[in-house]
Amino acid sequence: MTGADSAADTADAATTEAAPALLRVQGLCAGHGASTVVRDLDLHVERGEVVGLFGPNGAGKTTTLLTLAGCLPAHAGQIEVLGGPVTARTGARVLARRGLRLVPEDRGLFRQLTVRENLTLCLEQRRGGRALIEEALTVLPQLGPLQSRRAGLLSGGEQQQLALARALLGRPRLLLVDEMSLGLAPRIAGELLRTLRTLAVERELGVLLVEQHVPAALEVVDRVYALAHGRLVHRGTADELRRDPNMLQAAYLGAD
Ligand SMILES: Nc1ncnc2c1ncn2[C@@H]1O[C@H](COP(=O)(O)OP(=O)(O)OP(=O)(O)O)[C@@H](O)[C@H]1O
CATH class of the missing domain: 3.40.50.300 (P-loop containing nucleotide triphosphate hydrolases)
Structure with missing residues (x-):
């Protein structure tokens, strides 16, 4: 070595x-x-x-x-x-x-669903979910205005931000x-x-x-x-x- x-x-x-x-x-x-x-x-x-x-x-x-x-x-x-x-x-x-959270190479997004839906799905009806989403959007503010856009229509960088935001939801x-x-x-x-x-x-x-x-x-x-x-x-x-x-x-x- x-x-x-x-x-x-x-x-x-x-x-x-x-x-x-x-x-x-x-x-x-x-x-x-x-x-x-x-x-x-x-x-x-x-x-x-x-x-x-x-x-x-x-x-x-x-x-x-x-x-x-x-x-x-x-x-x-x-x-x-x-x-x-x-x-x-x-x-x-x-x-x-x-x-532990893995942010995979393929980003693991649901391309037909919106940014918001991708985030909500991660929460599995966890209490305080809305606050966790807001917290993740504070870290990645460029996703804020894109919440109703389908994940498949995001740019590569925006998709990667969404993948990271999903990982952050579980703190x-x-x-x-x-x-x-x-x-x-x-x-x-x-x-x-x-x-x-x-x-x-x-x-x-x-x-x-x-x-x-x-x-x-x-x-x-x-x-x-x-x-x-x-x-x-x-x-x-x-x-x-x-x-x-x-x-x-x-x-x-x-x-x-
Ligand atoms: N599902 C699989 N079944 C069998 N072999 C696999 C599988 N996935 C990867 N490999 C093999 O395992 C080895 C290591 O692959 P791996 O993807 O871990 O490398 P890597 O360092 O991440 O490469 P890259 O930078 O190209 O993504 C390679 O020879 C690859 O062909």
């Missing part, structure tokens, strides 16, 4: 003694059916942190997020989410109740975000990434962010893990990555 392991190890030691991590993963192997694509992955996310999960196409980033969100069973290893273990029987619903404590900037203009992508940063700081959310636009993501992440061919090839702080072009290349390309 490349990268600043010593700094990352120090961070690991420090966090062991502090409050429990929002997410702690040890020796994770994950994949699809019998095919294992992620091997021996260790990572953690603390309160108030935005952590990048980088790597080239096919490295296993989405597979990792789906496994952490309870959508795929782990093949091996330990996952602890928000104080509890994740086993083969822990479904996505249980993890959602603990406070999550841990967000897993897959390729938020996919297909978006750099300015729009940058705004969304900064919104994640603000949420992490102001609400002490933990965010694990899969992102291909590494320079944009480096503006908002605290630490980084990079995968290649399903294995961890780099971990370190965002500062270290910005200073070292070789490390940056490892994060981009998964070069060992």
